[in-house]
Amino acid sequence: MGYPEPIERLIQNLTKLPGIGRKTATRLTFFLLNSKETYVKELSQSMIDIKERIRLCSICFNITDVDPCTICTDPKRDNSPICVVEEPSHLMVMEQAYPGVFKYHVLHGVINPLEGIGPENLKIRELIERVKSSKVSEVLLATNLNMEGNATAYHIANELKPLGVKVTRIASGIPAGGDIVYADPQTIRSSVENRRDIV
Numbered sequence: 401m402g403y404p405e406p407i408e409r410l411i412q413n414l415t416k417l418p419g420i421g422r423k424t425a426t427r428l429t430f431f432l433l434n435s436k437e438t439y440v441k442e443l444s445q446s447m448i449d450i451k452e453r454i455r456l457c458s459i460c461f462n463i464t465d466v467d468p469c470t471i472c473t474d475p476k477r478d479n480s481p482i483c484v485v486e487e488p489s490h491l492m493v494m495e496q497a498y499p500g501v502f503k504y505h506v507l508h509g510v511i512n513p514l515e516g517i518g519p520e521n522l523k524i525r526e527l528i529e530r531v532k533s534s535k536v537s538e539v540l541l542a543t544n545l546n547m548e549g550n551a552t553a554y555h556i557a558n559e560l561k562p563l564g565v566k567v568t569r570i571a572s573g574i575p576a577g578g579d580i581v582y583a584d585p586q587t588i589r590s591s592v593e594n595r596r597d598i599v
């Protein structure tokens with residue numbers, strides 16, 4: 401005999417989460433069963449809220465609950481370089497290393513032919529249009545220093561070249577092949593300080 405239906409249903413739903421097997425899902429389910437109702441309600445509401453209240457900024461494509469986001473509307477960043485990152489989590493890492501310094505553009509991925517991801521699947525066209533239609537002092541390409549990140553950076557650099565904007569690429573500091581999201585702020589700062597022209 402299995403668990404009562406509501407328990408079984410929650411276990412099934414939790415196993416759909418990354419890294420959660422049936423054993424963990426069962427443990428979490430019984431933890432919730434024994435938790436205060438206020439906590440369980442707050443947990444479910446916070447999950448609903450990320451779907452209902454979080455969207456992408458129409459300028460930089462970062463996740464936000466106001467559009468344009470607070471970074472895009474920050475007047476102190478009016479003449480800031482645009483730092484191009486792969487994911488919202490990378491933006492957070494850059495912002496921790498350089499609070500208030502950059503504007504951003506989130507690509508939502510990298511070019512990866514093996515997975516069928518081309519430039520048209522990323523927010524690259526939007527970046528080109530953005531650079532065309534606003535005064536941009538510099539575009540800093542802060543995609544990961546691995547094969548896909550480099551390919552994406554060079555693709556964007558070539559697209560931006562005819563526009564005459566200064567385009568730079570983060571340098572050593574982040575280990576080659578390294579993922580930005582695991583780099584500490586000091587490493588990030590060194591890779592930004594050593595950035596070089598890419599085209």
Ligand SMILES: [Zn+2]
Pocket residue numbers: 457458459460461462468469470471472
């Ligand atoms: Zn924004």
